[in-house]
Amino acid sequence: MITFLARGILALLAATCRLLPVRGAEHLERLQASEAAAIVSYWHQMQIFCGRFLLMQVRNGLKISFLTSPSVSGEVPAAIIRRWGAGVLRGSSKRSAGQALKDMYDVLVGQQTSLVITPDGPTGPIHEFKTGTILLARMTKVPIILIAYAARPCMRWNSWDRFIVPLPFAKVAIAVAEPFRIPPGSGTDDLGRLRQELEARMAKLVAEVEAAVGE
Numbered sequence: 001m002i003t004f005l006a007r008g009i010l011a012l013l014a015a016t017c018r019l020l021p022v023r024g025a026e027h028l029e030r031l032q033a034s035e036a037a038a039i040v041s042y043w044h045q046m047q048i049f050c051g052r053f054l055l056m057q058v059r060n061g062l063k064i065s066f067l068t069s070p071s072v073s074g075e076v077p078a079a080i081i082r083r084w085g086a087g088v089l090r091g092s093s094k095r096s097a098g099q100a101l102k103d104m105y106d107v108l109v110g111q112q113t114s115l116v117i118t119p120d121g122p123t124g125p126i127h128e129f130k131t132g133t134i135l136l137a138r139m140t141k142v143p144i145i146l147i148a149y150a151a152r153p154c155m156r157w158n159s160w161d162r163f164i165v166p167l168p169f170a171k172v173a174i175a176v177a178e179p180f181r182i183p184p185g186s187g188t189d190d191l192g193r194l195r196q197e198l199e200a201r202m203a204k205l206v207a208e209v210e211a212a213v214g215e
Contacts, residue, residue: 010080014052016168017151020212022053024176027145031179032062037108037115038179039137040064041129042147043202044121045161047077049149053174054116055084065089065107066116087113101136108140119198124160129198131191138186143179146202150209173212177205 031038042050051066058064065087068078078088089107107115119133120126137144150173151166166172180201182194 010048010052013166013168014049017166017170017172019049020171020173022174022176023208023212024178027176027178028057028062031114031145032057032060035063035112037063037112037140037142039108039133039140039142039144040114040116040147041119041133041144041202042116042149043127043161043206044118044124045126045156045163046147046149047118047163048165049151049172049174050147051077051081051116053147053149055081055086058084058086062114063087063112064114064116065111067104067118069122089115101132101139104136105140108136108142120161126161127199127202129195129202131195134182134191134194134198138182141181143181144198145179146177146198146205147174148202148205148209149174150206150213152213171213173209175205175209175212177201 040054054062054064054066066077066081067089068081069090078090081088087107089103104115107113117133117136119129133144149164151164151170153167153170155165155167157163157165180198183190186194
């Protein structure tokens with residue numbers, strides 16, 4: 001029942017919002033055409049429209065799975081994702097970091113399916129690109145594709161991630177960045193620099209969508 005209500009509320013909200021043409025959508029179109037995999041990332045606060053946009057691409061043929069929380073709170077989003085036809089990889093506090101990486105490696109390399117990861121989730125700090133996503137990209141040799149969205153007007157929850165909730169009839173902008181590949185030969189000493197570069201790229205993308213809804 002909760003899943004049904006959540007889907008209905010999201011669908012009603014999306015129906016009232018004015019979605020601008022997606023900038024950079026061709027990057028996902030090329031990914032789909034090549035039947036390759038990528039790590040698709042957006043900030044934890046941007047779940048609503050970034051997630052919805054990706055789920056709509058599933059119906060267009062994009063192979064993608066979402067990494068979701070292992071907690072009870074993750075049950076509803078996992079059920080919504082499955083109903084759209086996408087895959088779900090549940091995190092687990094009982095599995096080791098090595099086993100978790102193995103599971104994600106199997107999705108990206110074994111199944112050739114893209115994986116959605118919120119790189120500052122599930123507990124923050126906000127807008128900090130955790131190195132686990134970078135290590136996974138280096139290990140699997142798949143690109144990282146960043147996505148961002150902004151809405152005006154919107155409200156932000158009083159949570160660690162300042163979760164963005166568009167208000168009815170909001171203007172919504174979504175942007176997709178070109179794929180970013182971890183340079184060959186990168187080692188652990190490069191993780192800090194790579195994290196800063198990805199955070200800067202995401203900040204630029206966020207500024208782009210915020211400017212679009214402010215026009």
